[in-house]
Amino acid sequence: MTVPPFIDxxxxxxxxxxxSYPWLKEDVGHFIGDYSAIRQTYLISDFHRGANxxxxxxxxxxxxxxxxxxxxxxxxxxxxxxADDPASDGMPNAIIAYANLSDPDVEGVLERHAEHANWRxxxxxxxxxxxxxxxxxxxxxxxxDPQWRSGFKLLAKFNVSFEVQIWPxxxxxx
Numbered sequence: 001m002t003v004p005p006f007i008d009x010x011x012x013x014x015x016x017x018x019x020s021y022p023w024l025k026e027d028v029g030h031f032i033g034d035y036s037a038i039r040q041t042y043l044i045s046d047f048h049r050g051a052n053x054x055x056x057x058x059x060x061x062x063x064x065x066x067x068x069x070x071x072x073x074x075x076x077x078x079x080x081x082x083a084d085d086p087a088s089d090g091m092p093n094a095i096i097a098y099a100n101l102s103d104p105d106v107e108g109v110l111e112r113h114a115e116h117a118n119w120r121x122x123x124x125x126x127x128x129x130x131x132x133x134x135x136x137x138x139x140x141x142x143x144x145d146p147q148w149r150s151g152f153k154l155l156a157k158f159n160v161s162f163e164v165q166i167w168p169x170x171x172x173x174x
Contacts, residue, residue, distance in 0.1 A: 122163070
């Protein structure tokens with residue numbers, strides 16, 4: 001069977017020696033269980049090797065929980081550098097970055113993301129549960145918060161997408 005050319009629409013890269021991904025450097029415990037197998041550097045060369053000769057044409061990198069407090073645009077800048085390296089074949093061709101849409105200065109953050117040619121959107125994980133181990137967001141009412149909604153509206157100004165990540169019980173609010 002011939003595999004048709006395809007786009008990997010959601011993958012992650014990380015360089016743990018040079019970049020900050022706290023959740024991968026510390027054993028923080030997680031509801032998914034033991035994720036120690038992925039707590040190692042995973043670069044574009046590893047990604048290409050993993051494709052194992054399949055006709056991978058393009059890829060979309062989705063934010064991987066870089067240390068946002070240190071620099072919410074740092075991961076985007078690093079990934080653009082990866083994509084600009086001829087050895088990467090232009091991958092990742094699209095970058096879905098992080099921005100805290102409830103941040104009063106989110107427009108400035110989005111402007112900084114826009115300096116990078118492959119930036120295509122934002123993922124702000126909004127998962128909320130009564131059980132703290134299933135919470136990814138700062139609060140359970142972000143989607144109805146006026147400040148967050150104001151930040152969300154700014155995405156149209158930059159003509160970028162929003163990747164929603166919520167639990168099924170949050171769908172009505174979305």
